[in-house]
Amino acid sequence: MRSGFVRGMFHVKHQHSIHDINTDTAPAPRSRATRMRLVAAVAGAALFLGGCAGVAKPLGWAAPVIANEAVLVQVAPGQIALLDPTTGNAAWRFPQEKDAANPFYATPLIEGSTVYLAGYGGLVRRLDISGGAPVQVWQVQLEHRVVATPVVDGDTLLVPTEHGGIERLNLDSGNRGEPILTDESRVWGAPAFSNGILYLGDLDRGVTLAIDPSTGQELWSQSFVGASAADLVVANGLLYVPSFDRSLHALDIGNGGAERWTFQGDGWFMGAPVVQGDTLYVATMRGTVYALDAVTGTQRWAQTVEGAEYRTTPVVANASLVAIDRKGLITALDLSTGAPIWTTTIENVEFNAHATVRGTDIFLVTSQHDVLRVDAANTGAVQRLTVSD
């Protein structure tokens, strides 16, 4: 009996230990912990992927501009400053704080002592900079994003948007007029404006349009295989359209936009062409700079810089053509032969914004909004004017 009792006790205990391990009944603490670990692991994975899913922020690539012998440049997302070109000291900043929702892709437009700003978030402003500090005259919030630089037509500011339309704002009051509707296709390149006609390239359809802005009437259109994201240029009676189809198209604006010639490059054309006399210079995102006959499109020379990627328009400074690579390799080329004159490398930068020239100084702004001055007369000596926060 005693042994039976002991055996029974053992059995009871043994059965209970089985019970603990067995998963047949309600969850035991151990299995509950396992389940909690599983849930925690899956939730952790979800949070991890969620953390990885941060959306890239727009930074803006507005080019610096020269205003009153000073440099007007975006020094933080959505904030411009008027800098002394030699010291980098800021005379003023506008607005006082950066505006991450409205970084500037559109280059500030200067008309005398007036500056027009168009933010990526669709906020368009007019500033009066005649005094010591900028005074905002008006501001208009558009429904659509703005990347392209606006154009002034008489008393109207024409603002192309990412929605494909062109907003018409009265210069004095900011009042909105009837927009010109083209198509729901993004406009990134600055339109060209010549003899009262607006020329517009679009990103999504690869169509170039000629529009009478006073009536909104489309005069002609020309379609290409690739997108057009670069600024358009009118010279020599031709409209130059750089395209993602690795071609530079020359359209005869006096002949309904008929294609006069096409030049095939080795990569996307994102920078605008620079026309100097009868020669046109243009660079590709595959690192090649071309010199072409501006009228016929015949190639005069080409210079490829290994590993370079030109997203910006080359500039002419100190009688040389200066091409700015995305990663900071700056190369000056002989205008007539394309032979390299000097090169300089700026470390840890990215250049998406076009440069601007004042004398022999080239002003650059990085995608992190550091402002630099490159002296083309001194083999590309670099001075850092401002460092972003």
Next chain:
Amino acid sequence: MPIGAAWQTLLETPLINIMVGLSALAFGSYGLAILTFTVISRAILFPLTLRMLHSMKALQEIQPQMQEIQKKYSDPKRRNEEIMKLYREAGVNPLGCLGPQLVQFPVFIALYQVIRITLGNTPEAVLGLSGRLYNVDFIQDAVPLSRTFLWIDLGANGNIMLLVLVFCSMWLQQRISSSRTTQATQSEQQRQMNQMMQWFMPAMFSWFVIITPAGLGLYWAASTIIGIILQWMFVGPGDFTWGSLIPNVARARLGMPMLAAPAHRPTNRQSGAARAGGESESRGTDAIRGDERKDGRRGDLPGAQPPRPASRSGRRRRHHRG
């Protein structure tokens, strides 16, 4: 080669070019390119998927033997040995179903990166694509890609329509899968786990759809729907019927017969009698009654027997007997 560079060179960049190339072939529609890619990737994974489906079917077929083993052996070690033996004999790999999932995971992550790069939300992202494209004419000319597909902005986060589609399709897939696992042989915990996963997995992936570009949601929804079709074709729907989706509340209003609660494997208290007559008989019945007493407190659980009136412990009864 560093891992990051290898990832970019071997997986991400080729996938970018494949997607851009497919987009060019699919009349410039990135949405169609994603759907085409989904079909292609599922076709490539088809041998693995087929193996998984066969494994599922075999698992379904050996459920009666599994049930026998569960009943026969109460010793977990011995039971596991017998189950593994049964798996070997039936040629079933219980982890076989993980193959396609494991292979799909890096593709899923890479596709997420690819959609972010190709349909980037910022102007900078579009330019960033230039350096990743092969120097092939029709790929280079395909940019920029059309972001819109069936009123969905494929590059934007938080598409509600895709969220609903992903949730419903994943829920349905889980439901079909769990129906075939013969719930009668499932333990209470397994059943709870299945029920949790049936809601948790769709909810988790719906969360992914909300926080990632809609293109990824489109891929996952299409992939899940293809998975459901394959499962239906090669394994069958099991005991799933579309009518079973109508809840009892609606059935009552419509005058339809009520759905029975899913049967599940008897718990210890239910199998006590069988066990008492089987292998564990030598241990005597008192210990089992001890379990019964313990389980009797949980008589409200589905399948639980009503609590026994006797509140005496096994020990006390044994003592009493003694």
